[in-house]
Amino acid sequence: MFGTAIIHKFVTEEKVVAFTFDDGPNPVYTPQILDIFRESGANAKATFFMIGSQIEQHPELARTVHLQGHEIGNHTYTHPYLSKLGEQECANEVIRTENLILKTIGIKPQAFRPPYFDYNEQAAQFISGRGYTLVGAVNGEAMDWEQPGVRHIVEKTKENLSPGSVLLFHDGFGDRSQTVEAVRILAGELIAEGYRLVTVRDLINLSSGKKA
Numbered sequence: 001m002f003g004t005a006i007i008h009k010f011v012t013e014e015k016v017v018a019f020t021f022d023d024g025p026n027p028v029y030t031p032q033i034l035d036i037f038r039e040s041g042a043n044a045k046a047t048f049f050m051i052g053s054q055i056e057q058h059p060e061l062a063r064t065v066h067l068q069g070h071e072i073g074n075h076t077y078t079h080p081y082l083s084k085l086g087e088q089e090c091a092n093e094v095i096r097t098e099n100l101i102l103k104t105i106g107i108k109p110q111a112f113r114p115p116y117f118d119y120n121e122q123a124a125q126f127i128s129g130r131g132y133t134l135v136g137a138v139n140g141e142a143m144d145w146e147q148p149g150v151r152h153i154v155e156k157t158k159e160n161l162s163p164g165s166v167l168l169f170h171d172g173f174g175d176r177s178q179t180v181e182a183v184r185i186l187a188g189e190l191i192a193e194g195y196r197l198v199t200v201r202d203l204i205n206l207s208s209g210k211k212a
Contacts, residue, residue, distance in 0.1 A: 004121075004124040004125060004127070004128040004134060005124075005134070006114070006117065006119070006134040006135065006136040007133060007134065007135055007136060007166070008136035008137055008138050008165075008166060009138055009162070009164050009165050009166060010164040010166070010203040010204065010206065010207035011164060011207045011208075012163055012164040012203065012206040012207045013163070014163060014164075014196070014206060015163050015193075015194050015195050015196065016163060016164065016195065016196045016197075016198045016202065016203065016206065017161060017163070017164070017165050017166075017167060017190060017195050017196075017197060017198070018046070018047055018165070018166045018167065018197075018198055018199060018200050018202070018203050019037075019046040019047070019167050019169065019183065019186075019187070019197055020046065020047045020048070020049060020073070020113070020135070020137065020166055020167060020168055020169065020200065021033060021046060021047070021048045021049065021169050021170060021171040021172075022049045022075055022113060022168065022169070022170050022171070022172065023049075023050075023051055023054070023075065023079065023170050023171065023172030023173045024048055024050055024051070024054055024058075024061075024171040024172040025048065025050055025054055025055065025058045025061040025062050025065060025171070025172070026054070026058075026061075026171050026172040026173075026176070027058055027061060028176075029171045029172065029176040029177075029179070029180060030048070030058075030061055030065065030171045030172070031061070031064075032180045033046065033171050033180065033183060034064070034065065034068055034070075036180070036183055036184050036187055037068075037070070037187070037197070038068065040187050040188070040191060040197065041191070043196065043197075044187065044191070044196075044197040045069050045070050045071070045197060045198060045199045045202070046070050046071070046197065046199065047070065047071040047072075047073050047111060047135075047199045047200040047201070048065050048070060048071070048072050048073065048171070049072075049073040049074070049075035049111070049112075049113040049135075050062060050072055050073070050074075050075055050097070050101070051075050051076065051077065051078070051079050051097070051172065052076065052077035052078070052093075052096050052097030052100045052101075053077055053078060054172060055097070055100045055101065055104060056100065059104050062101075062104050062105065063104060063105060066104075066105040066107070070199065071109075071110075071111065071199035071200060071201050072101055072105060072107075072109055073109050073110070073111035073112060073113060073135065073200065074094060074097050074098055074101065074109045074111070074112045074113075074132065075097070075112075075113050075115065076093040076094065076097055076114075076115055077092070077093045077096045077097045077100075078093065079115045080093060080115060081115065081116060081118045082114050082115070082118055082119045082120070082123040083118050083119055083120040083123065085123070087122060087126070090122070090123050090126060091126060094112070094126065094127060094130065094132075095130075098130070108131075109132070110131065110132065110133060110200075110201055110204065111132065111133055111135045111200040111201065111204075112127050112132035112133065112134055112135065113134070113135050113136070114127075114134065117136055117140075119134070133200070133204055135166055135200055136166065136168075137165075137166045137167055137168030138160040138161065138162075138165045138166060138167065139156060139157040139159075139160050139161065139165075139167050139168055140168065141156045141159070141160065142156040142157045142168070142169075142182075143156070144168070144169050144170055144176075144178065144179045144182065145170050145174070147174070147175060147178050148178075149178065150178050150181045150182045150185070153169075153178060153179065153182035154182050154185050154186055154189075157182070157186060158186070158189075161190075163195075164203060164206075164207060166200065166203070167186075169182075169183055
């Protein structure tokens with residue numbers, strides 16, 4: 001077990017959950033996700049784990065995400081398996097995207113998600129040493145990236161959901177229309193059940209950063 005573990009769920013007594021989106025920003029699907037959260041109410045927010053190369057292609061969209069009150073997290077520059085990289089390569093992936101986010105929105109990211117949830121002790125120590133919280137998710141079985149069907153994504157997400165959970169979805173690379181529809185359904189149902197949709201930063205602040 002690494003000294004720095006990835007956190008899939010944060011400890012909190014409040015009925016809150018964090019929707020997160022990987023691999024954007026994407027000009028087709030990211031705006032659709034933003035629309036869902038805007039329509040869900042002013043306080044419904046999400047976290048977007050962006051890839052640096054995508055930020056370079058769509059900086060205005062990244063700024064729009066930030067200006068609408070959502071969090072932007074670091075998801076590396078090229079989406080590699082971190083455990084297969086040397087120390088300097090890993091550092092470059094993290095720092096290059098960190099600098100891009102800082103340049104684009106003026107804020108250093110606090111949350112980091114390793115691509116494929118893959119990392120080793122060397123990567124974990126470097127990432128946490130830069131002040132990041134490594135963030136996972138509780139609904140990996142939903143596998144939205146494989147387009148398994150809207151109902152599958154919804155049901156597998158709700159099976160593992162409880163207060164403090166981080167939920168994984170994708171707004172980039174490939175057809176994400178199933179994800180968009182599943183998120184629309186889930187956001188509505190969870191709000192109706194009394195959940196608040198918050199950012200990972202909010203969960204960190206609410207929980208003092210302890211993993212469940």
